[in-house]
Amino acid sequence: GEDVEQSLFLSVREGDSSVINCTYTDSSSTYLYWYKQEPGAGLQLLTYIFSNMDMKQDQRLTVLLNKKDKHLSLRIADTQTGDSAIYFCAEAGTYKYIFGTGTRLKVLA
Amino acid sequence: DVKVTQSSRYLVKRTGEKVFLECVQDMDHENMFWYRQDPGLGLRLIYFSYDVKMKEKGDIPEGYSVSREKKERFSLILESASTNQTSMYLCASSLGAANNSPLHFGNGTRLTVT
Numbered sequence: 001g002e003d004v005e006q007s008l009f010l011s012v013r014e015g016d017s018s019v020i021n022c023t024y025t026d027s028s029s030t031y032l033y034w035y036k037q038e039p040g041a042g043l044q045l046l047t048y049i050f051s052n053m054d055m056k057q058d059q060r061l062t063v064l065l066n067k068k069d070k071h072l073s074l075r076i077a078d079t080q081t082g083d084s085a086i087y088f089c090a091e092a093g094t095y096k097y098i099f100g101t102g103t104r105l106k107v108l109a
Numbered sequence: 110d111v112k113v114t115q116s117s118r119y120l121v122k123r124t125g126e127k128v129f130l131e132c133v134q135d136m137d138h139e140n141m142f143w144y145r146q147d148p149g150l151g152l153r154l155i156y157f158s159y160d161v162k163m164k165e166k167g168d169i170p171e172g173y174s175v176s177r178e179k180k181e182r183f184s185l186i187l188e189s190a191s192t193n194q195t196s197m198y199l200c201a202s203s204l205g206a207a208n209n210s211p212l213h214f215g216n217g218t219r220l221t222v223t
Binding site: 101 | 113115118142149150151152154199201209211212213214215216217219
C-alpha cells in the first residue's frame with residue numbers, strides 16, 4: 001500500500017530532544033520531506049533529505065534516514081514551546097507526494 | 110521565498126452554492142495542487158496541474174473541478190457545495206517533479222458548508 005506511517009502524538013518537556021519517526025513505503029523515493037503545521041496555518045517546509053544521504057543536520061534539526069528499513073526520523077534538539085505543532089513526513093514520486101497523517105508535538109513548559 | 114496565497118482564510122457557504130477557492134503563486138512554478146485536510150485522514154489530493162490548462166485528478170476528485178487559465182493561478186470549484194465538503198483546503202505549488210522539488214503551501218482556507 002501507499003501508507004506513510006507516523007505516530008499520532010508526542011509530548012516532551014521544554015529543553016529536551018524530540019524524535020519524530022516515520023516509515024515510508026517507496027524505496028525509489030528520491031527526496032523525503034519534513035513539514036511543520038502550526039494551528040490554523042498551512043504546511044511549512046522544514047527540511048528534506050536526499051535518498052543517498054544517511055543524515056542531514058540543519059541547526060536544531062537532524063534528519064536520519066535508514067533506507068533498508070524505510071525509516072525516517074526528525075530530531076529537534078532543545079525543544080521549545082514554539083516547536084509545538086503537527087509534523088508531517090512526505091515521500092515523493094514523480095508527481096505525487098504521499099504524506100503521513102502527522103505527529104502532534106506538545107511541548108510542556 | 111515562494112509565496113502561495115489563498116484568497117480567503119475562512120469561508121462559510123450554504124449547501125448547493127457554487128464555491129470558488131482561489132490560489133496564486135508568485136514563483137513561476139510549473140505545478141499546482143489542491144489538497145483537503147481532515148482530522149484523522151491527513152492530506153488528500155483533490156486535483157493537480159502540471160501546466161496551464163492541464164489538470165489531473167487526484168485521489169478524491171468527486172464533487173470538485175479546477176481551472177488553470179494562467180500559470181500563477183489555480184482555482185478549485187465546488188459545483189454544488191455539500192456539508193461533507195466542510196474542510197480545510199490547502200493549495201500548494203512546486204517548481205518541477207515531486208522527486209526533486211518540495212511543495213510550498215498556502216495558509217489554507219477553512220470552508221464550512223451549512
